[in-house]
Amino acid sequence: MSSLNAPSSATVHLLRHGQVHNPDRIVYGRLPDFHLSDLGHQMAEVAGQALAQRREQGAKLVYLAASPLTRTLETAAPVSRELELEIHPDERLIEPKNHFEGLHVNGSQLARVAHWPYMVNPLRPSWGETYRSQVARMAEVVVEAARRAVEIGGDGAEAVLVSHQLPIWMARRSAEGKFLPHDPRARQCNLASLTSMVFDDVHAGLPPRVVYSEPAAHLYPGINQLPGS
Template sequence: MLMTETTPPVPSTPPSTLLLLVRHGETPTTGTVLPGRTPGLHLSDRGQAQADRVAERLAGLPVDVIYSSPLERTRETAEPTAACTGLDVNENAGLIECDFGEWTGAALAELAGLPQWQTIQHTPSAFRFPGGESFAQMQARMVEALEVLCAAHAGGVVVCFSHADPIKAAVAHALGTHLDLFQRIVISPGSVSVISYVEGRPPAVLMVNSTLEPLSGLRSS
């Protein structure tokens, strides 16, 4: 009997998905008030310039889809990128700001004097905003939303416009960092953070809080 050798098939490599997380630009209350999900808050002139800069930095990157938190400040930050790419801005509730409950609209200077503020800074996993979300709920909601979007656009470039705390929580999760350490991550207005997702593998964090260089040369790891 003639025996022939056969070459085993090469396993296919799962597609990598490039996820860009963009914090909205500055508003008139940035750094002074905890706006939360308050409607009607728009970008300041500086925030609009930051939004325009994001679009410039993304020029040349093959963006497949754009998602945004439903709030005005995130949609306004996404609009210049949508105009440059010819894509629509798709609202996704999973990207929305944390629900700060009774603290919504409070001055940060006043909140910083409360004993609960130390819990927020040092053990946020144990804190829930009165009448609102816990940080753990926010992180689970954000991570689930991103995983669904990456699965829906596997192998593509997905740009999501969101808020500081949800982005910090998503980056911490991707890094394998405990939620109690997520306050060490800085996410500035108009910044871009990048995570590469491949099915069946841990995510790879490629960039955090980037505000300067062009992004057209980004590649999944």
């Protein structure tokens, strides 16, 4: 087989942002100026160090992109510094739209008649961007990043995309051939975690294998997370 036709492998690491300062526990969605907490910055530093260690062990980490929201750009900053890579903001990595954005969602909020039309179909879901839409944009950006990494670093090159829990979880469920509707409490996509998409051939059109890791797990005890935050 000629080198022109040889398979080109690549890995795309989907990094979830660190903990956000959100004392009122609202659904912040795409709202601006929601910054990482002090602990969230620590998580981002740990993730950056874990990726730098991976590079020291021989990985070719050559491309970095992030959702344009504050919390993802702040998470990407130490990764950029550790790997000496420019951050490429990409709207396709952004948090989904959500009708409940800006609200602390509790029983009294959900009882308001004005919200009922947005809760009629949790399988879609009816309160925001559909699961299928999220899968489509995430699949596009992941495959593009994998191919871009190979263009820059050759066979086996790797990229890092900093995004949010739900889009990452949708990308994973799609790659694993699972139903998109799910219980938010069962998502395996913790703060500053890495959901790594491993492509044996970026041009074959086959779904990647998924490897999950939590470099900041030692910082989790005592954290009360909002599903999807």
